[in-house]
Amino acid sequence: MVLLVSTPVIEATGLGVTLGGQPILDGIDLSVPAGEVLALLGANGSGKSTLVRTLLGVVPRTSGEVRLFGAPLGPSAPWHRIGYVPQRLPAAAGVPATAYEVVSSGLLHGRTLRPPRGHRRRALAALDDVGLGDRAFQRVQEMSGGQQQRVLIARALVRDPDLLVLDEPTSGIDIPTQATFVDTVSRLHDAGTTVVVILHELGPFAPLIDRAVVLRHGRVAHDGAPPRARDEHAGEWHDHTHAHPDPEPPRTGPSLSVEVNP
Numbered sequence: 001m002v003l004l005v006s007t008p009v010i011e012a013t014g015l016g017v018t019l020g021g022q023p024i025l026d027g028i029d030l031s032v033p034a035g036e037v038l039a040l041l042g043a044n045g046s047g048k049s050t051l052v053r054t055l056l057g058v059v060p061r062t063s064g065e066v067r068l069f070g071a072p073l074g075p076s077a078p079w080h081r082i083g084y085v086p087q088r089l090p091a092a093a094g095v096p097a098t099a100y101e102v103v104s105s106g107l108l109h110g111r112t113l114r115p116p117r118g119h120r121r122r123a124l125a126a127l128d129d130v131g132l133g134d135r136a137f138q139r140v141q142e143m144s145g146g147q148q149q150r151v152l153i154a155r156a157l158v159r160d161p162d163l164l165v166l167d168e169p170t171s172g173i174d175i176p177t178q179a180t181f182v183d184t185v186s187r188l189h190d191a192g193t194t195v196v197v198i199l200h201e202l203g204p205f206a207p208l209i210d211r212a213v214v215l216r217h218g219r220v221a222h223d224g225a226p227p228r229a230r231d232e233h234a235g236e237w238h239d240h241t242h243a244h245p246d247p248e249p250p251r252t253g254p255s256l257s258v259e260v261n262p
């Protein structure tokens with residue numbers, strides 16, 4: 001019998017990151033198979049953004065290895081298959097470009113500046129998916145922070161990525177637009193896209209999440225079933241309305257008990 005095991009979309013082993021002399025991530029092992037929707041949870045400062053930024057090569061690692069679609073981080077990694085929406089993009093406010101132009105830039109890969117066939121239709125459809133179809137030709141610098149965030153989401157969606165990485169995509173976005181966006185992610189998932197999403201609470205993403213990884217003090221404290229909605233508020237990953245920082249790490253090392261009910 002031949003057993004076909006597909007290459008994980010993300011494979012990280014022994015990942016460590018030190019920033020400003022402080023250890024931020026320590027001994028992270030993470031394997032994300034194709035087609036999975038993985039939620040990355042944890043208190044403020046637990047290392048979620050640093051982890052995705054390290055997985056995408058934005059933050060240099062101190063130790064460990066990362067492979068994307070089987071390729072080591074670097075020029076040979078298939079960047080055109082990846083859509084990334086960072087948590088904040090303050091620079092967007094200073095970009096003298098329309099939403100349509102920013103989204104179209106998501107279609108430019110590699111060494112060519114020529115947009116692919118159908119780029120206009122694709123860019124407008126991506127803007128529709130985030131509820132900004134009627135603002136396509138408005139300058140992003142005139143938009144609210146939430147609208148700018150939606151433009152960045154559309155820029156990632158327009159690539160039709162095989163891996164979509166989202167850092168708190170629904171913060172600052174109104175509820176109806178969140179629902180439209182989640183529907184879009186759901187459609188991508190049905191088509192086989194792998195999704196890694198940082199969330200403070202599962203919220204409208206809950207039905208989509210296959211697996212949750214909870215970080216605490218830069219280590220994996222839980223890797224498995226997502227929390228049930230009614231347990232979320234009590235969970236350690238929950239942010240409440242007032243953000244609270246990751247508590248001081250215990251002197252004896254991190255506890256591995258996380259209240260997650262399968």
Ligand SMILES: Nc1ncnc2c1ncn2[C@@H]1O[C@H](COP(=O)(O)OP(=O)(O)OP(=O)(O)O)[C@@H](O)[C@H]1O
Pocket residue numbers: 019020022024042043044045046047048049050051087
């Ligand atoms: N460039 C940097 N230099 C020094 N420390 C940093 C840097 N970037 C992040 N940190 C620290 O790393 C820790 C983890 O930050 P990170 O943003 O990854 O956490 P997070 O879990 O995503 O938090 P949040 O939910 O608030 O976004 C924090 O203590 C933060 O202050």
